[in-house]
Amino acid sequence: MAAQSHVRLSFDIPEYTAVVNSIGCLNLLEAMVNHCPKAKFYQASTSELYGDRKKDIYLNENSSFNPCSPYATSKLYSFHLIKNYRERGFFTCNGILFNHESPRRGNTFVTKKIVESAFKIINKKQKCLYIGNLYAKRDWGYAKEYVVSMWKMLQQKKADDYVIATGNNYSVKYFIENVFKNLGINLKWKNKGMKEIGINIKDKKIIVRVDPFYFRPTEVRTLKGDFKKAKKILKWSPKVNLDNLIKIMLAEERKKH
Numbered sequence: 001m002a003a004q005s006h007v008r009l010s011f012d013i014p015e016y017t018a019v020v021n022s023i024g025c026l027n028l029l030e031a032m033v034n035h036c037p038k039a040k041f042y043q044a045s046t047s048e049l050y051g052d053r054k055k056d057i058y059l060n061e062n063s064s065f066n067p068c069s070p071y072a073t074s075k076l077y078s079f080h081l082i083k084n085y086r087e088r089g090f091f092t093c094n095g096i097l098f099n100h101e102s103p104r105r106g107n108t109f110v111t112k113k114i115v116e117s118a119f120k121i122i123n124k125k126q127k128c129l130y131i132g133n134l135y136a137k138r139d140w141g142y143a144k145e146y147v148v149s150m151w152k153m154l155q156q157k158k159a160d161d162y163v164i165a166t167g168n169n170y171s172v173k174y175f176i177e178n179v180f181k182n183l184g185i186n187l188k189w190k191n192k193g194m195k196e197i198g199i200n201i202k203d204k205k206i207i208v209r210v211d212p213f214y215f216r217p218t219e220v221r222t223l224k225g226d227f228k229k230a231k232k233i234l235k236w237s238p239k240v241n242l243d244n245l246i247k248i249m250l251a252e253e254r255k256k257h
Contacts, residue, residue, distance in 0.1 A: 001044050003075075006108060008132075010071035011217050021074035022081075029085050029092070040091040040154045043082045047098040047139065047165070047223045048072035056137065058226035060163050061096065068218040083161070091159045095150050098165035098225040101245060102143035103252030110172060111140065115249045118179050119257045121207050128207055132214030134173040134196060137222040141166045142240035142248070152234040165225020166238045176208060178246050 003021050004010065010017040025043060032039050050059050051066030067073045082092045105112040110131070120126035141164070149164045176198065177187055187198045187208065198208025230236045240248070 001042075003044065005046075005071070007048060007069050007071045008214065008216055009108075010069050010074070014070035017070050018074045018077075021071070022077040025078040025081055029081060029090075032090065033085075037090065040159070041082070041085070041093070042150055042154055043078055043092065043094050044150075045079050045082075045094040045096045045161070046072065046075050047096060047163075047225060048220065049076055049079060049096065050220075050223060052218070052220045053222055056169070056222045056224060058167070058224055060226040061161055061229055068220050069216065079161075086159050091154075093153050093156075093159045094161040095146075095153055096161060096163045096225075097146055097149075098139040098141060098163070098223060100141045100143040100146040100164075101249065103249050104143070105249075111175065111249065114172075114176055114179050115246075115253050118183055118185075119253055122183055122185070123257055127205075128209050129176070129198075130209050130211040130214065131172065131176070132211065132216070133219055134176075134210065135171050135221070136219065137169045137171045137224070139165045139167070139169040139224045140175075140242050140245060141238050142245050145238055145240060149230060149234060149236045152230075152236055156233070160233075162230045162234065163225050163227055164230055164236070165227045166241065167225060167227060168242070169222060169224040170242055175242070175246070178243060179250065180207075182246060182250055 004017045032041055049065045049067055049072055051068040067076050079094050082094045086092045101111045107113050107116050117126055117129040146164050180187055186201045188201050190197050194210050196210050197206045200207050
């Protein structure tokens with residue numbers, strides 16, 4: 001579970017990302033081989049392995065990989081390591097988890113940043129939310145549920161790889177609108193591209209702006225997962241949809257303000 005898991009940051013520190021995510025996984029695997037060969041090994045893989053897609057399609061365990069960042073590339077190395085060690089007879093599995101969020105998410109990640117910033121704006125501690133690609137679409141699930149899927153993978157007699165997702169995806173823009181709406185603020189959008197802004201309809205103030213700093217050098221426009229295999233074999237399926245996930249994150253954040 002230990003990783004440098006921030007995609008945008010991986011472009012700034014690619015070597016560190018590779019050492020932690022790739023060689024770190026290798027070191028742990030070798031520790032298992034040498035000291036506890038009968039242990040079960042779970043590797044936190046990622047939907048970022050699939051990279052950018054021209055079409056909004058369902059991605060599963062058989063979909064091709066096309067990593068578009070140092071983070072995704074480092075994780076691809078670990079993904080194949082796990083398969084290699086499994087072929088050698090060790091219990092090693094990859095959980096290809098699509099985006100999973102919770103109140104514990106760090107504020108450098110877009111979902112927590114939006115939730116935290118919204119409260120600060122309401123409480124006049126911050127004037128504006130600065131955001132990157134409003135139109136990036138992600139399959140967002142609830143981390144607490146996804147951890148159950150990890151546990152289920154390790155209870156199987158045979159190790160394997162599984163996609164964990166909700167099967168639905170939404171834009172960053174939708175996430176922002178939903179968060180503010182839950183806090184009693186309706187947004188009106190104006191302009192396009194880098195000049196697009198979100199305006200509080202009630203007081204006409206600009207509270208969302210696009211900042212090129214938060215764009216990735218190579219963007220992944222859309223990701224959406226197909227969890228049929230997990231549903232069939234692990235008997236796992238998500239229960240919390242995005243709207244409820246946002247409510248969970250807002251309820252926890254409200255306690256701080």
